Amino acid sequence: MFMKEKGNKIYEIAKDTLGSSTEKLLEEMIKETIKNGDFKEEFSKDFLVRTISYLFVHFDEILYKEEDFELQRMIKNLDHYVDFMRGGLGRSE
CATH class of the missing domain: 1.20.5 (Single alpha-helices involved in coiled-coils or other helix-helix interfaces)
Known part of the structure; x- marks a missing residue:
């Protein structure tokens, strides 16, 4: 839901306070999971990062x-x- 605030002053303040961007943190978590072998091998790292990031970032649009x-x-x-x-x-x- 934080992503809906993009472009607003509160978004920049929160982002500065939190430090690392949400997307970057999520990408690092996904890469670690890939490294641990928790995903099917037929999916490329790029596909997994883009798909899972999108699903989490847009969670609020599905369940709103x-x-x-x-x-x-x-x-x-x-x-x-x-x-x-x-x-x-x-x-x-």
Whole structure:
């Protein structure tokens, strides 16, 4: 949701306060996970970084109803979101 503030003064203040950009931090986490062998080998590093970064940065655009902003529901939605990214839409065999 922080990304929605891009271009506003508060975005720059928060970014300066937090230091490293959210995108850069996420990219480093993804690269570490790739290094640990936690992703399928057929996906390139570039594909994984771009896809996962996009999915996390745009999380709020997928789950944006007012009731989705209640903390417990947000945590549950994020858990489902990660499960989706981890397993996709197909049924487990």
